[in-house]
Amino acid sequence: MNMKKRKIWGDVIFRGLTASFASGIAVIFIAIIVVLWHQSQPSIQKFGFSFLVSMSWNPVHEQFGALIPIAGTLLTTFLALLFAIPLSLGIALFLAELAPHWLRTPFGTAIELLAAIPSIVYGMWGLFVLGPLMADYVQPFLKATLGFLPIFSGSSMGIGMLTAGLVLTLMIIPFISSVTRDVFLMVPQPLKEAAYGLGCTTWEVVRDVMIPYGRKGIAGAVFLGMGRALGETMAVTFVIGNAYHLSWSLFAPGNSIASTLANEFTEADGQVYLSSLIELGLVLFLITLIILSLAQIWLRRSAAGRA
Amino acid sequence: MQKGNFLRTVLVTAAAVAAFTVTPCRAELTITGAGATFPYPAYSKWAYDYNQETGVRLNYQSIGSGGGIKQIKAKTVDFGASDAPLEPKELNESGLMQFPMVMGGVVPVVNIKGIAAGQLKLSSETLAEIYMGKISKWNDPKIVAENSGITLPAEDITVVHRADGSGTTWIFTNYLTKVSKDWKDKVGNDKAVEWPVGLGGKGNEGVAAFVGKVDGSIGYVEYAYALQNKMASVMLKNHDGKFVAPTAENFQAAAAGADWAHAEGYYMVLTDQPGATSWPITGASFILLYKNQANPEQAKEVLKFFAWSFKNGGKSALSLDYVPMPDAVVKMIETTWQNEVKDSAGKAIWP
Numbered sequence: 056m057n058m059k060k061r062k063i064w065g066d067v068i069f070r071g072l073t074a075s076f077a078s079g080i081a082v083i084f085i086a087i088i089v090v091l092w093h094q095s096q097p098s099i100q101k102f103g104f105s106f107l108v109s110m111s112w113n114p115v116h117e118q119f120g121a122l123i124p125i126a127g128t129l130l131t132t133f134l135a136l137l138f139a140i141p142l143s144l145g146i147a148l149f150l151a152e153l154a155p156h157w158l159r160t161p162f163g164t165a166i167e168l169l170a171a172i173p174s175i176v177y178g179m180w181g182l183f184v185l186g187p188l189m190a191d192y193v194q195p196f197l198k199a200t201l202g203f204l205p206i207f208s209g210s211s212m213g214i215g216m217l218t219a220g221l222v223l224t225l226m227i228i229p230f231i232s233s234v235t236r237d238v239f240l241m242v243p244q245p246l247k248e249a250a251y252g253l254g255c256t257t258w259e260v261v262r263d264v265m266i267p268y269g270r271k272g273i274a275g276a277v278f279l280g281m282g283r284a285l286g287e288t289m290a291v292t293f294v295i296g297n298a299y300h301l302s303w304s305l306f307a308p309g310n311s312i313a314s315t316l317a318n319e320f321t322e323a324d325g326q327v328y329l330s331s332l333i334e335l336g337l338v339l340f341l342i343t344l345i346i347l348s349l350a351q352i353w354l355r356r357s358a359a360g361r362a
Numbered sequence: 363m364q365k366g367n368f369l370r371t372v373l374v375t376a377a378a379v380a381a382f383t384v385t386p387c388r389a390e391l392t393i394t395g396a397g398a399t400f401p402y403p404a405y406s407k408w409a410y411d412y413n414q415e416t417g418v419r420l421n422y423q424s425i426g427s428g429g430g431i432k433q434i435k436a437k438t439v440d441f442g443a444s445d446a447p448l449e450p451k452e453l454n455e456s457g458l459m460q461f462p463m464v465m466g467g468v469v470p471v472v473n474i475k476g477i478a479a480g481q482l483k484l485s486s487e488t489l490a491e492i493y494m495g496k497i498s499k500w501n502d503p504k505i506v507a508e509n510s511g512i513t514l515p516a517e518d519i520t521v522v523h524r525a526d527g528s529g530t531t532w533i534f535t536n537y538l539t540k541v542s543k544d545w546k547d548k549v550g551n552d553k554a555v556e557w558p559v560g561l562g563g564k565g566n567e568g569v570a571a572f573v574g575k576v577d578g579s580i581g582y583v584e585y586a587y588a589l590q591n592k593m594a595s596v597m598l599k600n601h602d603g604k605f606v607a608p609t610a611e612n613f614q615a616a617a618a619g620a621d622w623a624h625a626e627g628y629y630m631v632l633t634d635q636p637g638a639t640s641w642p643i644t645g646a647s648f649i650l651l652y653k654n655q656a657n658p659e660q661a662k663e664v665l666k667f668f669a670w671s672f673k674n675g676g677k678s679a680l681s682l683d684y685v686p687m688p689d690a691v692v693k694m695i696e697t698t699w700q701n702e703v704k705d706s707a708g709k710a711i712w713p
Contacts, residue, residue, distance in 0.1 A: 115550035210518040212576050297525030297562030308561045322428035322527025322553055
């Protein structure tokens, strides 16, 4: 009797405790939105909707618009995903399926360790190593071969959108590839064996069995990497060039929301300036929220379609 | 025997612990300040020497001029520091007083193959047009005309500026605003501006890194950074039409002619000063204090530190490539302390 009572009490306390942890997250989430909204009021009232579409960022005349940082954030994230998704899928497949067993653990650990490098180190590497390489070899080569495209025009400085995208690629590969590898490892052995038994090649097993089976997990891995790329601050600040210009060229410098905040927050005097920076933070928060929600909806719908 | 040893150890330890806990009670004085990064090396050297001599500690956070102004207005520090002087009107509104503490120069630096420090000469108009994006090649006729002795490549100019708000930018854009109407109308003078062209580096070190890495670039940095990184500095045409090199003597020459006595609230900008050897982009860094001090003892300690630094800090400032304030100006500043810094009863705190 006594035993049973104690057990129930234990369960109740445990449930209450975990529920309070979980609701703590919800409270923090709402509190962030409320505070950002409240603090960005001066800017919202002054600029209204035009804040989102204006290209001006002028502290002298206190005219602020978020279009260039928004474009920079989305473009660098897009570039990073463009390069990182195929690379990470390849790495994950190799580690889960193709590599000899003795190689899997050291390789897997090495890739996970990449995630532990502080982002400022990636930034400095980008500035001191990757930037000059881009300026001296990659960009002249791209201009010579694909220079007729506007995205590969302009002077080769080695610092700009493309370099920022590449540094981000390297930073999100560990996240995407290690989660994807775990997803691939969870594909049931009988499924794969059945496919091999039907005469499928390794490529066909990967394409028709493993990737469809792990689709949700892979998407989750990609969103994890995307979240990291959207909000990455220090590494991007080092190599993006921090300039408020919009250009078709990927070689041109630009700016992202996070690097604008990192650069300007300490010295922003004047209420409108400060609240415009906070509104930028709100915009980043909303962008992340919208993209993740869309991803969830898309996943649900495609899962339903399959069923 | 064993027991006796043990007892002794305990007693000695207890005594040692007691000694350590008692020591801080000898009231170690700490004064706090926050602000400009530009004079930080000089301030921290002075603070170290002052601490050795008097035991008073200075806790200075170099968070930037804007941050310094915010902190002093929030009264979280004893003094604020800013590279851009506050206008007399703003000083009066907030009950603050300011005075210049140390001076230095901002230096344009370039990275062009084959061009060493002091070889490239630029007039103020040309520098402004480069930063406006109107001159975009190093072999532009305007630059070539000013540099007859050297060959300049047909290379794109990459303009580098500060990405963060900065007192250095304030001084630099103040200069461009004075010498170029176009700059004044389209861009203006502030700690951060809407740059017509270029890359932004974070901090003096960020600008120095970009200029060091990108061929054909031009940037502007604090003089000490140009020296430490062995960067190719540019000679500029000054107010008198002479080309001058950035040196401590030329910064001093710019400061010498300054008429501090007639500058209300020490609002004085040392850019584009007359004088044959005056470096045109010279600036002073300022200290902000409340006129009305609720804690006069603490305020007195703060003023004592500044007085000591004026008196003894000149040499170490020069060794760090800063220019100390001239004696006449120091005398003026101490008189201002006497007249303006009061305790709550209205009594002068200094001397």
